[in-house]
Amino acid sequence: MSIIITANDVHTLFRPSPCRRRVFLSANRPELAAPPTEYDRLLMREGREHEQAHLATFPQAVRPRYPVGDLSAGCETTRELVEGNMLVIYQGVLLAPTKDIAGIPDFMLLSDEGWVIRDAKLARNLDDHGEITLQLTLYADAFTDAFGFPPAALEVVLGDGTVTTVPFVEIAQVVAEISALQQAGDVPDEAVGWSKCSECGFKGFCWNEAEKACDPAIVVGVDQGLRVVLVRAGVDTYHKLAELDAGGLAETRKPRGDKLVRVGPSQAQGILRQARVVISGKHEMFAEPEHLPEGPRVYFDIEADPHDELAANKVYLWGVLTDPGDGSQPTYWGDIAAAGRDGDRSGWLQFLDHARGVIEQLGDIPFVHYSHYERTWMTKYISRWGDPDGVGEKVLESLWDMLPKAIQRALCLPIPSYGLKQVEQYAGFQRSQADYGGLWSVVRYREWLEAGTSDERERIADELLRYNREDCEAMQWVMEWAERAANGVQDS
Numbered sequence: 018m019s020i021i022i023t024a025n026d027v028h029t030l031f032r033p034s035p036c037r038r039r040v041f042l043s044a045n046r047p048e049l050a051a052p053p054t055e056y057d058r059l060l061m062r063e064g065r066e067h068e069q070a071h072l073a074t075f076p077q078a079v080r081p082r083y084p085v086g087d088l089s090a091g092c093e094t095t096r097e098l099v100e101g102n103m104l105v106i107y108q109g110v111l112l113a114p115t116k117d118i119a120g121i122p123d124f125m126l127l128s129d130e131g132w133v134i135r136d137a138k139l140a141r142n143l144d145d146h147g148e149i150t151l152q153l154t155l156y157a158d159a160f161t162d163a164f165g166f167p168p169a170a171l172e173v174v175l176g177d178g179t180v181t182t183v184p185f186v187e188i189a190q191v192v193a194e195i196s197a198l199q200q201a202g203d204v205p206d207e208a209v210g211w212s213k214c215s216e217c218g219f220k221g222f223c224w225n226e227a228e229k230a231c232d233p234a235i236v237v238g239v240d241q242g243l244r245v246v247l248v249r250a251g252v253d254t255y256h257k258l259a260e261l262d263a264g265g266l267a268e269t270r271k272p273r274g275d276k277l278v279r280v281g282p283s284q285a286q287g288i289l290r291q292a293r294v295v296i297s298g299k300h301e302m303f304a305e306p307e308h309l310p311e312g313p314r315v316y317f318d319i320e321a322d323p324h325d326e327l328a329a330n331k332v333y334l335w336g337v338l339t340d341p342g343d344g345s346q347p348t349y350w351g352d353i354a355a356a357g358r359d360g361d362r363s364g365w366l367q368f369l370d371h372a373r374g375v376i377e378q379l380g381d382i383p384f385v386h387y388s389h390y391e392r393t394w395m396t397k398y399i400s401r402w403g404d405p406d407g408v409g410e411k412v413l414e415s416l417w418d419m420l421p422k423a424i425q426r427a428l429c430l431p432i433p434s435y436g437l438k439q440v441e442q443y444a445g446f447q448r449s450q451a452d453y454g455g456l457w458s459v460v461r462y463r464e465w466l467e468a469g470t471s472d473e474r475e476r477i478a479d480e481l482l483r484y485n486r487e488d489c490e491a492m493q494w495v496m497e498w499a500e501r502a503a504n505g506v507q508d509s
């Protein structure tokens with residue numbers, strides 16, 4: 018029996034990150050997937066609401082009736098609606114047996130030019146969503162095959178309500194790849210990656226397998242392209258990787274986009290060092306970190322939605338832990354942005370106001386942050402909402418990114434990622450909340466916006482602010498831990 022490829026299968030290949038193995042596992046070992054997270058469920062709920070809101074704008078919409086799961090019957094009923102020139106068909110069934118593809122687009126709209134296929138998506142633009150274009154094209158192919166003529170246009174109603182046209186692209190190769198992966202005899206070889214796997218339901222399974230196999234992909238610095246080259250050359254464990262000669266590894270060429278690039282001496286050294294500490298389980302200090310001058314400093318952390326789907330308020334929490342540097346207790350300040358554009362602007366202005374007070378009191382002190390997120394969003398908020406007194410620019414000039422300066426230039430740690438959560442854990446920082454993390458916080462923020470009572474709102478605000486405060490405290494902890502490590506002090 019031939020396999021029918023659907024738009025969902027295309028989504029599986031590309032989301033939450035492009036991965037061929039996910040297609041195999043979803044089709045053959047779905048029991049290995051973790052249940053949907055709170056964030057996944059929130060996205061599903063928002064997606065349904067978005068689709069229903071768009072449906073409500075078409076009171077004349079009709080939906081084909083057919084026995085559940087019987088796509089042939091669904092396609093026949095949809096054909097009758099198409100031939101009957103219904104103006105709007107909701108969730109029509111498109112089945113193309115000769116191409117082994119099927120799809121159920123949200124809307125089929127009859128226009129003067131012909132049928133327009135339109136899907137509702139939470140994405141705010143198509144730039145990072147190549148899978149949407151492929152899904153719509155799959156619908157177009159199925160439509161053409163089923164009814165003998167092509168649709169007039171493909172469209173998406175985006176998360177912000179705008180309707181945008183989607184180009185027709187080549188889909189046959191993707192369909193063939195998905196079909197081959199679904200029918201593969203065994204789990205396809207695939208490089209794991211901390212970011213790539215972080216939101217994938219199969220992370221538990223794949224990461225466990227990679228650790229058991231001592232896969233070189235779990236060594237920070239070994240990207241997917243390099244891992245393919247290494248495994249092809251027989252370097253299929255990080256033990257073998259650690260034995261490579263630095264000069265040879267530096268000259269190794271790995272794919273990047275459609276080019277081959279040299280690994281280079283500095284990256285080669287870093288990878289070999291990283292492989293060594295993964296094997297030993299002990300960190301190495303290989304250079305002096307950049308030191309912050311003694312005295313007051315601020316630990317600065319924002320919470321922002323990492324995806325664009327729910328991004329009406331991108332930065333929804335601004336948090337600052339001020340350490341006066343005189344031995345007294347640091348003080349925390351955090352502000353959660355209210356809903357909508359006004360809330361977004363007000364959150365930014367509240368942050369500027371607080372930062373102004375800190376600078377007036379303590380001078381131009383360093384604003385310590387972790388990774389590039391804060392700089393990126395400060396810059397965007399200055400251009401989005403302005404910087405009336407120049408405080409935003411002052412903070413920008415005072416930003417001190419502890420990841421490259423205090424950690425990466427000096428310390429090599431036996432962890433799978435240099436994200437704050439992994440580094441703080443290695444350094445022994447303890448959180449007070451069992452659940453936390455970027456996506457956890459996005460879900461809590463949404464609950465805070467929708468809270469029915471002031472008590473509930475206060476309880477959620479407390480959780481959110483505690484999470485952000487502990488991010489700031491974790492930075493302080495890691496800074497002090499790194500400074501002790503640089504001075505040769507061993508933590509017990």
Ligand code: SF4
Nearest residue numbers: 036214217219220223
């Ligand atoms: S966990 Fe990683 S390797 Fe496994 S299927 Fe998901 S993205 Fe692919």
